Ligand SMILES: Nc1ncnc2c1ncn2[C@@H]1O[C@H](COP(=O)(O)OP(=O)(O)OP(=O)(O)O)[C@@H](O)[C@H]1O
């Protein structure tokens with residue numbers, strides 16, 4: 001699924017460089033626990049989370065996650081945006097709950113990790 | 115090649131500085147991406163553990179032709195029962211740590227999974243030393 005399609009489905013504001021809009025994610029993972037995100041070894045993962053801090057971006061950097069949706073209307077700080085840009089991570093901000101965002105993406109064909 | 119870092123306990127914004135740097139260096143050296151990911155995840159978990167559980171720490175990294183050796187030494191409460199701490203789900207993390215998205219008791223098992231050699235030594239009330247080796 002194209003990142004631009006994700007942002008459309010979730011009415012999400014997209015914060016990333018333009019060339020990133022075209023890349024694909026195949027698998028979704030919804031969690032507020034970075035401890036769990038670090039145990040995954042899945043490529044092309046979209047992280048759906050309400051945990052909105054610098055450590056979320058760091059975790060994505062280490063886990064090779066290139067796309068994050070912040071749910072429940074959480075806003076990324078300028079520091080987070082700068083770190084994400086530095087590492088080619090695309091950030092989206094959705095007004096939906098984690099449940100609604102996950103449901104919409106699942107329906108649209110995004111696969112679960114397990 | 116040698117790299118050194120220091121970490122302050124409690125300062126979550128610092129966790130990831132060493133792993134981020136190491137990731138860049140290993141990429142430049144052309145190490146296999148899967149291998150880089152394991153090394154970086156293990157180092158990041160160890161960094162977060164110092165920030166979450168200890169007072170301050172030192173990281174010493176040695177990159178050789180065929181392997182990377184990382185030693186993370188901290189001053190802190192130490193680990194009374196290392197075997198217990200290695201179990202998935204065991205955590206003494208504070209509320210503050212949990213609010214940051216950590217403290218599920220998954221870090222040490224994840225370090226084990228992502229390293230070729232792991233040795234943890236601790237003196238209760240004083241220090242913890244984590245030594246990790248990964249072969250390229
Ligand atoms: N450097 C350390 N100093 C003191 N205690 C530690 C240290 N590292 C780990 N521990 C102890 O071992 C426990 C388990 O560590 P582990 O990394 O597996 O989980 P966690 O840090 O609590 O949570 P998570 O890693 O999932 O975010 C910790 O809760 C803590 O009690």
Ligand SMILES: [Mg+2]
Pocket residue numbers: 159162163217220221222
């Ligand atoms: Mg930990």
